[in-house]
């Protein structure tokens with residue numbers, strides 16, 4: 001039993017929150033509970049536990065980069081109470097067996113809920129559907145399906161997947177990347193890529209797939225989720241699709257909300273990511289879209305890599321950045337400090353909406369009596385330089401190293417049990 | 427001058443002129459019976475070649491040896507690199523060997539930038555992927571200046587695969603610094619999408635540009651571009667963008683023809699044009715050694731006069747110069763543009779010069 005004293009729920013007036021039997025038992029002023037452990041939360045903001053729709057936990061197969069244990073510890077440290085583990089593991093999460101294994105590892109680790117994402121196609125090869133129904137019916141109860149890392153580029157296969165998952169209220173999360181337009185692509189195609197002599201990843205390669213998939217989703221009446229939207233053009237297409245009333249949702253990563261392609265000038269592959277960092281105009285469009293709800297949520301695309309995969313020339317380096325432990329601070333910097341979102345908005349975009357897209361019932365709920373006690377206490381006044389050596393994740397490939405960011409996660413509770421206290425993972 | 431030469435944009439106008447003037451001075455020793463100078467005696471220059479390029483490696487090797495440097499050739503073939511050793515491990519090996527200068531040729535754009543972060547010596551980019559080849563641009567500028575005099579206001583036309591050409595990138599930057607007017611000519615498929623932000627003109631019609639050119643520089647076109655649909659056939663490319671005798675006759679009398687080599691005779695340049703007196707192709711090779719001597723001397727040797735001081739002092743005095751101009755500017759760059767700054771700086775065209 002925990003009594004949180006004086007937390008500002010969603011940044012509002014200070015209140016006490018009593019957590020008992022895994023749920024929020026009481027909310028109000030001057031609460032007392034003699035048996036409860038008191039958590040002083042003066043000045044801290046209480047948010048519902050964050051939910052990530054897009055996490056690479058790397059297990060099974062690449063335990064040198066991350067494990068379910070280390071990745072979910074990192075998630076808890078970042079204020080998350082649920083993550084969706086992407087399917088591009090070795091072996092690929094394309095069977096009930098693999099998704100159940102990941103789900104079980106998550107339960108054993110206990111730092112946050114792990115919801116495996118099932119592959120859309122067998123082996124992520126884009127040729128035949130994986131057994132989507134078996135994964136949905138498994139103990140892992142998979143509802144989000146994605147070939148992330150690869151685009152389901154075949155239009156017929158994408159149509160079938162969108163249709164098929166309707167049977168169990170699933171959603172296909174598309175990594176939108178037209179493969180022919182991005183062969184050998186290294187970074188955003190534009191002024192910087194031309195100058196640096198790095199092969200370009202044009203915005204149109206993302207936008208063309210998003211446009212096609214929105215039309216397909218509308219045609220078959222299915223739910224589509226678009227992973228890591230990165231361009232202003234994609235935002236326009238999504239806005240149009242939503243205006244039609246189609247069931248299209250989208251996510252944006254923290255790094256796409258803050259960084260631009262000019263960082264490639266360093267040729268340091270810590271800035272190499274897929275989709276690539278884009279331009280200032282894209283960053284501004286993404287922020288606006290997240291603020292107005294065109295983009296539904298923030299998803300980290302936490303992509304751990306061992307040091308040697310990044311300590312190379314740009315071209316052979318691995319793509320991806322870690323993000324679980326910095327996501328909330330980056331959103332604070334990019335969206336709250338700029339006045340684009342208040343804390344209720346942050347809670348909506350980082351907890352409620354991703355939970356709804358993933359069809360999670362016990363996550364993303366408001367902090368009110370009777371709701372599962374999943375919440376995070378955040379100190380908005382802290383301001384620290386990002387120190388990769390202090391990360392809980394096994395990997396260090398953050399693009400934010402040395403950057404001063406606001407805020408710090410003070411505590412995280414998963415169904416009433418602390419996973420982080422005093423900023424330390426338990 | 428900066429401590430490394432990685433991009434032609436690292437050079438101010440004064441830096442570039444100093445290199446060209448120094449090369450002029452050094453060219454005089456080519457006429458002496460003994461071609462060697464003691465200037466870099468005791469210094470070690472490593473030629474680190476991850477990509478086959480015998481001509482560039484030999485050019486740098488000759489340049490370093492004529493300055494009496496110790497030269498170590500390290501090529502990816504037969505070395506530990508082919509066994510999977512990383513560039514970083516190779517860099518640490520060079521550090522242990524105490525390399526004063528590292529000349530690097532690499533098929534990955536930006537490899538010299540990475541190397542410069544891992545070694546203390548000066549890094550000279552001898553061609554990186556499709557990024558830059560600054561000493562090629564310097565030797566081209568040197569060759570132009572010898573034939574045509576001051577480059578200010580000279581009209582230079584560069585023709586060919588601009589998209590994939592490190593020679594074009596370095597030439598555009600350096601020639602712009604030196605005040606020349608550059609026009610790039612290619613089929614639209616072979617330009618980068620944002621070429622309009624480059625400090626040069628862009629044209630699709632070679633014939634229209636010819637009469638207004640003091641220099642025509644032809645770039646090698648690789649046949650595999652055809653299979654990637656950059657152009658339909660080699661024959662059509664050659665017809666629209668090749669330099670043949672008819673086009674040569676459309677150039678002004680004084681205009682010169684350049685090619686960085688190796689040439690595809692009959693594709694981008696006709697044999698009779700390559701072999702004509704207007705062609706500087708052989709001179710470019712000879713000038714390459716001289717210009718690379720000037721670069722190595724200025725980066726590694728210091729502030730003493732290249733010949734005068736070296737002759738008087740036996741060159742050793744020059745060793746202690748130099749360091750004052752070392753700034754590590756390249757290593758330190760980039761961090762500034764993170765976070766909020768990344769956004770504030772976006773789209774500021776003047777930042778191009780930092781490439």
Ligand SMILES: [Zn+2]
Pocket residue numbers: 148149150175227228274275
């Ligand atoms: Zn992806």
